[in-house]
Amino acid sequence: MNYIEALNEQQKKAVMHGDGPLLILAGAGSGKTRVLTHRIAYLVDDKGVKPWNILAITFTNKAAKEMKSRVVKLIGAEGEDMWVSTFHSACVRILRRDIDKLGYDKSFVIFDTSDQQTLIKECLRELNLNEKNFPPKSVLHQIGRAKDEMIDPQTYMTMYSTDFRLGKVASIYELYQKKLKINNALDFDDIIIKAIELLTEFPEVLGYYQSRFRYILVDEYQDTNSAQFTFVSLLSASHGNICVVGDDDQGIYGWRGANIRNILDFEREFPGTKVIKLEQNYRSTQNILDAANHVIRNNAGRKSKKLWTENGPGTSVRYFCASNEHEEAEYIIYEINKQVKEGIRKHSDFAILYRMNAQSRVLEEGFMKFGVPYKLVGAQKFYDRKEIRDLLAYLRLIHNPSDSVSLRRIINVPRRGIGKTTIELLEQQAAAREVSIFSLIQAIDSIQGISRAAGALQNFSSIICGLKAVKEQLKVSELIEEILKRTGYLKELEDEDTIEALGRIENLKEFISVAIEFERENEDADLGSFLENVSLVSDIDTLDEEKDAVVFMTFHSAKGLEFPVVFMAGMEEGVFPGYRSFSEEGELEEERRLCYVGITRAREQVYMTGAYCRTLFGSTTYNNVSRFVKELPEELVDGLETAKDRRDSLLSWDSTGRNSYSRDSYGPTMPAASRGMPKPQSYGEAGASQEPVELSNLKTGVLVEHKKFGVGVITRVEEEGDDLKLDIAFKSVGNKRLMAQYAGLRIIR
DNA sequence: ACCGTCGCCATTTTT
């Protein structure tokens, strides 16, 4: 165990703790992943624990993969036999084995948020409730919170029977669960809850997993909810070998039902708990830690903790207030370019963090304009595209014919003459008989009132049955091709012959390559595991760290990551902290923790930026500087004074109209920027020698060359104003979205 | 049955 030597005293204690509950309070950057991986290695190497007797839970699949590979490095290939996964993946794996005991079919599917909404709307219709009074989103949220607390519909009803609204929510909840069951589907919350149900109702199943998982480790414990707590409690009940790692200051998922008390009350829940605090930070400079500490100290009721480091003081936090969000983006680009040009950093050393995904658009535009490579995490657009969702609906229906939500999505896509009235009729009769729509169609003669559409239904049913019949012999990618062919989906797009349709075809092709990729990585890649993967894998899991590009993501996604330089954008009251956190102290504290997470992602440098005037969701606001910036002591921040001066001068400019943003107006407002900043013209028309490309020549399939990204092929063209938005697949850097005017493209053929 | 248009709406974070 020579690797123990490199650890500090506290870390060693945590790693070498024997049996029994262990709570590790690990400050940001204190090496908790290291402690976890080493502890696993210690258990295997020194205590003779078998890897398959260990269950480690992480927050994302990416973290799981990483942890596993780090353990394998320490103890060798037998580490592969460990279960390292998220709560959801672990529970799905358990359910795949035994869910039939709960009356579900093993081919169950996972409903995502939009499936959930569809189902809620259906419930509302059936209960004659109005979407205005019961907005699906908020109803869904309330149901979700109930599920996090493991409150079932009946209990919910008795809890709120005196409240008219909540009483109705209870009945929606009840119907919603019933419908999920009929669809043979689980939503995200159900995944955990049904696993718990399985463990509690079937002692032999519980016994199996208790003896299988003799050591349980949970990362990011501050973000677990009550159901997840119950899950690990059950599994560890027989041996008490549960080790959790967390930081109450980094709890940022309260809105999703994460229960901070899981960590605060851990010692009470597990008597005899050994508590170890990791307070030495190895990641950041002293200034960054001071900044973080000054912010977080404004929160009440935390476990006491004082982070320290042996690193040097480093530079101050830099604050910059731009006149608007476009200039904010340009400031960021300018600072990044400067450091890259000096050769002290590469693009991938930078991360831009923001509160809302909506903020990324302006940043993207700026980065495209100046040709700075970036990678966007989140905003999971790909799977949300219509054609992809349609295709997934086919796949899901073939896999699980009970899935009426998917069926309804594609029963008339492409159009086959099954209209609204027919669908409503089917829906009603299916609901009345409590069967799935597909099984109803199978017995088509028993449906009353079907006249014209009967043939069309027959036709639809035989297409699906035909595909079901071949799904076993085909690989998923081949099945997709069959679907596109047999349903006429592809043909319809081809006949349309528009730019948009071509783009959709490209997307479908890309989806096929996703499937092929999946088949390559997984030996036993059947349809079920493919669908499961699509449901549970998030965007951050596929974050490619090799690529040299600036990373954009939300503060939430940044959890657990670190970067040399971090930009925190949109540091304004109303944006961060967000306006709806103002009303409640608890929510404000969560925003503050989020800020703390943001600051502590940085190793060497933190920038905070904001805009004097910001247009968001179509309306323009003038926000004050974020209170989080003001919570920093002056000596730790650079730029506060100048920001105030700027603001004063901007105010006077406003009245003269000189403040309006234009492409080359950042000269006066940003003197420094006019020097190192590459002008957009350098890629476009101003390069005198280079003719601007004729926009009409840019079509899907055209091969082009970009100064920076090299050769690529256009995969999608979309009109935007008098410009074209291009998706281009580059050989070297992969997919990029560029504005034709600024991209400075050369057509090869 | 289908398609286009209008006007209303809220508007975070994600497994």
Added chain:
DNA sequence: TGGCGACGGT
């Protein structure tokens, strides 16, 4: 801004 439902014309 843009997604969505309601409505009305073909």
